[in-house]
Amino acid sequence: MAILCVGTSAYRLVRVNSGRIVSDIQGHTHGDQSYELHYVLDGKGALETKEKTYALGADTVYVNGPGVWHRQRTNDVEPMSEICVHLQLEKKGDDPVSSLFNVTSFFCGDGDPALRALFQAVAEHHRENNVFSKEKEKCCIGQIVTTLSEMQAPVAAAAQRANMDDEKFYIIDVLFWYDYARLTLESLSDKLGISARQTQRILKRHYGKTFRQKKAEAQVEAALLMLRQGKTVNEVSLAVGYSDTPSFIRAFKSVCGVSPGKAKNMNDEKETKSGT
16 A cells, blocks of 8 residues: 655545445544545535534545544535545654644645646546556545644644554454444454453553444444435344344344334434424
8 A cells, every 4th residue: 555645644545435425424534644635626525523514515525534533424415525645644644743643633625726627636536546657646635634734723633642563453343344244343443453351451541342232333324324315123123234133123222222113213303304
């Protein structure tokens, strides 16, 4: 994966995605040193955090950094088209530009034609995928990081984290996001190459949750999305990894405060009202 530098900091380019968001993206939290930079080209949607819900539209730019829970909703009538750049901090510098970016856990604001053009250039160079376009891609991403640093003030100081390979945080994020139904503490520990006790310690220290709590959160977030798509409570219970529905209902209620059936009815009522 490409390494790019901004000031004295170095970042690994994990991926570049571009396209239309036709379904909601379930809630999740990024691990240490992980940053997603988003630019909305057109359409509508919403970005939910624990503190606030942000309206998303054309020329909205936002950054999801370490430790911030967020969920992205798209608009069924006018789904969003966006470009997303995922970076992993490899070396933390002490220059004023990259330092400002590195301590920003979250930012949402208005873009401009110049920033929009930079994101579009990144997507274009990424698709070309040759030695020249890769260098152009890194230059454009460097300009994006610099521009965002200029735009934003730090939302909060970055949490002090123990030294640990950034790849471990990436593995945790991906497994809880995509493999929540089958994931066990033992399988997660095996993937990380550490003991179950060390895994629990990392989850508690860096995510504020035990393995069981974080898995339940991931299952419930996925369940909410499936309920919005019209699946029954029994179907959702099996899909997110529960062997019996009553256990799923108890776990769901402990996280959301309401039963999955009530959550589904509330969503149905909301959609009925919006359609009238």
